[in-house]
Amino acid sequence: MSSLRRLLLVFAVASSACDRAPVESAPTRVDVRPRRLTHDEFDNTVRDLLGTDRRIAATFPEQPRGLGFDNIESLQTSSPDDVLRYESATETLAREAIAGPLACRDTAEACLDALLDDVVPRAWRRPLRADERDRLQTLHATLLAEGLRDDEARAGVLQAVLLSPAFLHRIEVDPQYEMASRLSYFLWSSMPDEGLFDAAAEGVLHDPATIESQVERMLDDPRASALVERFAGQWLHFRALDDVFKDHSRFPSFDDALRDSMRDELDRYFASFIHDDRDLRELLTADTTTVDHAVLQLYGVASAPFEGTRPLDLAGLPRRGLLTIPGMMTLLARPFRTAPVKRGAWVLSQLLCEPPPPPPDGVEGLGETVDGDTVRERLAQHREDPACASCHDAIDPLGLAFESYDALGRWRPSEDGFPIDPSGVLPDGTRFADAVELSAYLANSEAFLECAARQLMTYALGRELADADEAELQDVVSDWREAGFRTRALFVLIARTRAFRGVP
Amino acid sequence: MKLSRRRMLWTAGVGLGLPWLGSHRSVRGDERPVRPRFIALYSANGMHMPAWTPADLGRGFALSPILAPLAELRDQFDVFGGLHNTAADIDTAGHHATGTAGFLSARQAHRSESALSLGVSLDTLLDPDALALGLDDGQAYGDCDNGFSCAYSRNVSWLDDTTPRPKLADPQLAFDALFSGFDPAATAGERQRRRVTRTSVLDAVADQTEALRVELGQDDGNTLETFLADVRDLELRVEETAPACDAQRPDEVPVDLETHAEVMLDLIVTALRCDLRDAATLMLDNSASDRVYTSLGITRGHHELSHVARALDRTDDLVAIGAWQVDRLAGLLKRLHDTPAGNGSLLDETLVLFSNELSDGNRHSHEDLPTVVAGGRALGREPGRHVVLDADWADLLLSLGHRLGLPLQTFGDHGARILDEV
Numbered sequence: 001m002s003s004l005r006r007l008l009l010v011f012a013v014a015s016s017a018c019d020r021a022p023v024e025s026a027p028t029r030v031d032v033r034p035r036r037l038t039h040d041e042f043d044n045t046v047r048d049l050l051g052t053d054r055r056i057a058a059t060f061p062e063q064p065r066g067l068g069f070d071n072i073e074s075l076q077t078s079s080p081d082d083v084l085r086y087e088s089a090t091e092t093l094a095r096e097a098i099a100g101p102l103a104c105r106d107t108a109e110a111c112l113d114a115l116l117d118d119v120v121p122r123a124w125r126r127p128l129r130a131d132e133r134d135r136l137q138t139l140h141a142t143l144l145a146e147g148l149r150d151d152e153a154r155a156g157v158l159q160a161v162l163l164s165p166a167f168l169h170r171i172e173v174d175p176q177y178e179m180a181s182r183l184s185y186f187l188w189s190s191m192p193d194e195g196l197f198d199a200a201a202e203g204v205l206h207d208p209a210t211i212e213s214q215v216e217r218m219l220d221d222p223r224a225s226a227l228v229e230r231f232a233g234q235w236l237h238f239r240a241l242d243d244v245f246k247d248h249s250r251f252p253s254f255d256d257a258l259r260d261s262m263r264d265e266l267d268r269y270f271a272s273f274i275h276d277d278r279d280l281r282e283l284l285t286a287d288t289t290t291v292d293h294a295v296l297q298l299y300g301v302a303s304a305p306f307e308g309t310r311p312l313d314l315a316g317l318p319r320r321g322l323l324t325i326p327g328m329m330t331l332l333a334r335p336f337r338t339a340p341v342k343r344g345a346w347v348l349s350q351l352l353c354e355p356p357p358p359p360p361d362g363v364e365g366l367g368e369t370v371d372g373d374t375v376r377e378r379l380a381q382h383r384e385d386p387a388c389a390s391c392h393d394a395i396d397p398l399g400l401a402f403e404s405y406d407a408l409g410r411w412r413p414s415e416d417g418f419p420i421d422p423s424g425v426l427p428d429g430t431r432f433a434d435a436v437e438l439s440a441y442l443a444n445s446e447a448f449l450e451c452a453a454r455q456l457m458t459y460a461l462g463r464e465l466a467d468a469d470e471a472e473l474q475d476v477v478s479d480w481r482e483a484g485f486r487t488r489a490l491f492v493l494i495a496r497t498r499a500f501r502g503v504p
Numbered sequence: 505m506k507l508s509r510r511r512m513l514w515t516a517g518v519g520l521g522l523p524w525l526g527s528h529r530s531v532r533g534d535e536r537p538v539r540p541r542f543i544a545l546y547s548a549n550g551m552h553m554p555a556w557t558p559a560d561l562g563r564g565f566a567l568s569p570i571l572a573p574l575a576e577l578r579d580q581f582d583v584f585g586g587l588h589n590t591a592a593d594i595d596t597a598g599h600h601a602t603g604t605a606g607f608l609s610a611r612q613a614h615r616s617e618s619a620l621s622l623g624v625s626l627d628t629l630l631d632p633d634a635l636a637l638g639l640d641d642g643q644a645y646g647d648c649d650n651g652f653s654c655a656y657s658r659n660v661s662w663l664d665d666t667t668p669r670p671k672l673a674d675p676q677l678a679f680d681a682l683f684s685g686f687d688p689a690a691t692a693g694e695r696q697r698r699r700v701t702r703t704s705v706l707d708a709v710a711d712q713t714e715a716l717r718v719e720l721g722q723d724d725g726n727t728l729e730t731f732l733a734d735v736r737d738l739e740l741r742v743e744e745t746a747p748a749c750d751a752q753r754p755d756e757v758p759v760d761l762e763t764h765a766e767v768m769l770d771l772i773v774t775a776l777r778c779d780l781r782d783a784a785t786l787m788l789d790n791s792a793s794d795r796v797y798t799s800l801g802i803t804r805g806h807h808e809l810s811h812v813a814r815a816l817d818r819t820d821d822l823v824a825i826g827a828w829q830v831d832r833l834a835g836l837l838k839r840l841h842d843t844p845a846g847n848g849s850l851l852d853e854t855l856v857l858f859s860n861e862l863s864d865g866n867r868h869s870h871e872d873l874p875t876v877v878a879g880g881r882a883l884g885r886e887p888g889r890h891v892v893l894d895a896d897w898a899d900l901l902l903s904l905g906h907r908l909g910l911p912l913q914t915f916g917d918h919g920a921r922i923l924d925e926v
Contacts, residue, residue: 061670064655066617080737139708160708239645358597
């Protein structure tokens with residue numbers, strides 16, 4: 001299959017024994033069902049609609065994940081208990097909103113009109129039809145007749161609005177308003193704002209220039225931080241830091257505070273590419289980052305304690321880019337030690353979109369009783385087995401390059417007294433001296449740039465790329481190259497694809 | 505009980521007759537002395553089989569180290585050997601996913617990151633509203649197992665071929681699901697008042713959904729139709745009078761694993777004791793879980809250990825984890841045994857299955873799965889034995905279903921033989 005061919009091209013793996021697990025070929029036809037808001041999207045939407053900080057859906061059972069993301073439409077399933085949870089959540093949200101930000105001291109009729117005219121169209125992200133308005137008025141009257149107070153009846157109406165599939169799902173009844181939602185859930189993981197609603201009302205959201213200006217505007221908005229948490233968090237596994245456990249006796253300095261500092265550094269780092277519209281190749285080569293005092297210690301830079309964060313110039317330090325950031329090296333390690341195979345496999349799967357096949361059954365893993373003084377020597381030993389070598393010839397050089405950073409990402413010239421050799425040769429003969437040189441090589445590789453675009457497109461569409469999408473992906477990469485691989489250009493190009501706009 | 509649209513769809517889907525289903529829930533207490541129920545406890549990464557398998561067969565076998573926590577319940581459980589989950593045994597990698605997916609379905613999972621296909625699970629056949637619990641939600645990043653969607657790794661209960669039942673790790677959500685959102689401590693008047701409001705709101709939502717469905721014309725994948733059925737189903741549940749039952753809404757998710765497990769086991773017993781559910785599952789962990797059992801003094805992740813324990817001479821850690829899991833089973837069996845039901849205990853009316861996605865975790869083996877079946881004395885079982893069955897895992901599930909009174913002729917991909925020993 002084509003992905004294997006790409007792997008062969010990139011790393012010229014000699015043996016065909018490194019075969020991939022069978023994977024379904026991409027679908028040729030795409031059924032787009034009305035997609036349900038993800039839990040994050042639900043919580044963000046009620047935040048922007050009702051001004052609440054409650055994140056009730058965050059407690060719901062997790063949604064099935066696939067393709068590395070939690071917004072894959074074909075995996076969205078529904079059960080009566082789901083409706084029960086939404087019912088309970090919307091009851092609380094509606095009651096609190098009517099008692100708080102949506103409190104109304106006008107006449108009952110005026111209060112209901114305000115709700116129906118101002119809140120409901122935003123909740124449903126499109127204008128309300130007359131029959132829909134009538135139905136909600138009828139519900140209000142019914143609830144009053146059942147003996148509820150006026151505010152209670154209005155809360156009931158609001159609850160019905162939030163429990164409606166028009167709120168919980170993204171239903172295409174108007175292409176312009178749907179495009180507003182596509183953009184807002186892509187870039188903000190939340191509902192559209194006035195600017196998008198206005199553009200939809202004007203009917204200009206199909207225009208390429210309008211899409212570009214809207215995307216630029218939206219990426220300037222604080223809500224775009226959802227891309228860091230949701231897109232980078234899943235693509236680059238930043239979220240894995242939250243689950244990382246370290247052996248306390250070996251890493252006494254690793255605690256929740258340091259974990260948070262590491263996560264903050266990664267988040268800030270990725271956010272800067274969006275905020276400053278940086279060349280995405282620099283993701284792997286940048287010579288600056290922003291750190292707080294706790295993380296600065298991991299960089300081995302002496303400093304008096306300080307509050308907040310400071311820029312750190314990496315010139316003169318043995319580090320460049322994402323792969324040498326302590327948080328990244330920490331999450332790509334084990335509780336006891338570094339994990340070169342994990343690091344190498346991550347580079348292949350997340351940065352090059354070429355996940356290595358699994359080890360054969362019965363492989364014991366890299367035990368610590370295996371002979372050999374360094375991890376490199378132990379890995380070399382198991383590469384002597386041809387069954388292992390076919391894949392590990394590609395994985396190990398990538399991972400071993402990062403052996404100079406320990407399980408907390410601290411630079412180390414040696415391990416247990418034995419010098420570390422981070423140099424390597426890729427299967428295509430490319431030589432590198434260390435992780436910094438390797439990162440520079442990866443940054444400029446076709447595979448990385450196409451993979452970044454593929455990951456973002458999968459996230460944007462929330463589905464597996466079909467044949468037609470693959471062709472568009474190639475166009476996106478080509479146009480992106482002309483735009484100098486600026487980060488924002490990738491968002492604009494993807495938002496303009498037919499696949500994203502839902503145009504056949 | 506009223507039969508909801510969803511349940512009717514389900515009934516049609518599995519080809520079972522209505523009379524059986526209809527009579528199942530409606531008969532209570534003295535009218536029918538035995539009410540069959542089913543609980544499955546799942547665990548991941550296999551077992552250290554040398555410390556699991558008892559040395560001798562038959563009754564009065566000597567307990568192995570991992571089974572030691574069951575010492576007080578000697579005559580309440582069988583240990584079954586020789587069970588092979590052939591449906592889960594695939595040629596290539598992905599054994600954790602297939603072992604978990606096949607745990608209660610005995611079907612082979614369709615390898616895909618975006619299109620699910622498996623089969624209905626045994627718990628769902630007994631109770632379409634089966635309770636699905638777990639101790640872990642699951643990691644929020646990364647993939648799960650070699651091209652299999654994480655849905656296969658995170659769920660053992662399946663509503664139908666394409667729909668995993670979301671498992672609940674939050675005890676409050678589980679409690680609310682059991683009581684359909686009602687507070688069992690509320691007065692009848694309070695409940696009635698709330699019921700009226702809820703019904704009106706749900707009615708309005710159903711009408712709005714129907715209007716959208718009509719407007720859209722085609723409903724790809726029946727999203728709105730399914731949603732509508734689920735809303736109607738909830739309406740029926742809201743209208744049903746929840747049984748009077750002494751139960752308290754639990755606190756939030758406990759921090760420590762042991763307390764969390766206790767709370768979840770209590771919920772399962774409540775669900776059965778109060779006749780709210782007839783089937784329940786508890787995933788003690790997720791497929792290929794790398795949980796670190798710090799309370800056992802273990803510092804390596806479980807999945808990593810399952811592959812390196814032998815090389816590191818740390819198989820004691822695997823034994824400790826296995827015994828910890830069996831200790832949860834013992835806790836459940838004791839609770840059931842101490843709860844009266846019919847002429848005996850709740851355990852007598854319940855079949856409890858305990859097993860794992862794998863046997864030898866390092867080899868990803870689906871052969872000789874470590875299996876305990878407990879309870880069921882009121883269902884014609886006389887447990888207390890160690891038996892080697894030499895049968896397919898699907899045969900075991902078929903036999904359990906048979907014992908539970910399900911009119912099944914076959915089960916899963918390979919189940920056609922009813923095992924007398926079960």
